[in-house]
Amino acid sequence: MRIAEIYSSLQGEGFLAGTPSTFVRTSGCNLRCHWCDTPFASWEPIGADRSIESIFDEVESLRLQHVVITGGEPLIFPEVVPLCSRLRRSGFHVTVETAGTVLPSTNNWPSAGDHALADLMSISPKLSSSAPPADTPARWQQRHAAARRRDEILHALMAEGPYQLKFVIDSPADLTEALCWLNDLGIDSGRVHRERVLFMPQGKSVEELDRTTAWLAGECLRTGIQLAHRHHIAWFGHTRGT
Numbered sequence: 001m002r003i004a005e006i007y008s009s010l011q012g013e014g015f016l017a018g019t020p021s022t023f024v025r026t027s028g029c030n031l032r033c034h035w036c037d038t039p040f041a042s043w044e045p046i047g048a049d050r051s052i053e054s055i056f057d058e059v060e061s062l063r064l065q066h067v068v069i070t071g072g073e074p075l076i077f078p079e080v081v082p083l084c085s086r087l088r089r090s091g092f093h094v095t096v097e098t099a100g101t102v103l104p105s106t107n108n109w110p111s112a113g114d115h116a117l118a119d120l121m122s123i124s125p126k127l128s129s130s131a132p133p134a135d136t137p138a139r140w141q142q143r144h145a146a147a148r149r150r151d152e153i154l155h156a157l158m159a160e161g162p163y164q165l166k167f168v169i170d171s172p173a174d175l176t177e178a179l180c181w182l183n184d185l186g187i188d189s190g191r192v193h194r195e196r197v198l199f200m201p202q203g204k205s206v207e208e209l210d211r212t213t214a215w216l217a218g219e220c221l222r223t224g225i226q227l228a229h230r231h232h233i234a235w236f237g238h239t240r241g242t
């Protein structure tokens with residue numbers, strides 16, 4: 001599988017924010033979000049193909065119990081299944097970050113319990129405002145629109161085990177769309193657990209995050225959805241390898 005980078009840092013988002021972790025960033029994505037903060041793993045993917053054993057050896061050498069498999073979109077790589085299995089069998093806590101638009105390519109899916117892909121499935125569905133401009137080459141606006149929302153896949157991933165569902169919110173229109181989407185997914189009937197949903201402000205600087213958080217906090221209180229910070233921007237800035 002193609003790997004852009006492997007590094008250690010603190011998790012900046014979600015339930016495990018602050019946890020020292022090794023990040024394995026796969027390179028390649030089936031979407032093209034216009035605000036993508038890792039374009040080197042989507043728009044212009046870098047990196048070389050690596051074997052599972054070489055990835056495992058590098059993760060092991062960094063000596064941290066938590067591992068985050070991120071991207072790009074890790075689930076487009078069939079090898080993510082044996083990699084996660086190898087890591088979990090060796091005692092690592094594995095989080096998989098995905099946009100929730102594809103399922104792992106394996107005959108063993110869905111899995112469960114000790115055989116689940118990850119200890120935490122971190123799903124970040126992409127709202128319509130993530131679309132790239134109409135003049136983007138290779139018909140990426142249409143391809144993005146066709147691929148970005150797959151509710152049946154979100155349900156399959158949430159059924160896999162512990163999960164967090166993270167929506168990046170930039171505007172009141174984003175908020176309205178996320179709440180409608182959650183309604184469609186069944187947040188009121190319990191198919192989606194409200195306490196596992198997070199709203200995060202969009203932004204690549206502390207100032208941008210603060211501007212959105214100023215109005216989003218009140219909306220989180222009103223709707224009963226957890227407000228999640230993006231600590232890594234404040235801790236390290238918008239830089240690679242963090």
Ligand code: SF4
Nearest residue numbers: 029031033036042072
């Ligand atoms: S899904 Fe993630 S990695 Fe892919 S383009 Fe969107 S933000 Fe970037």
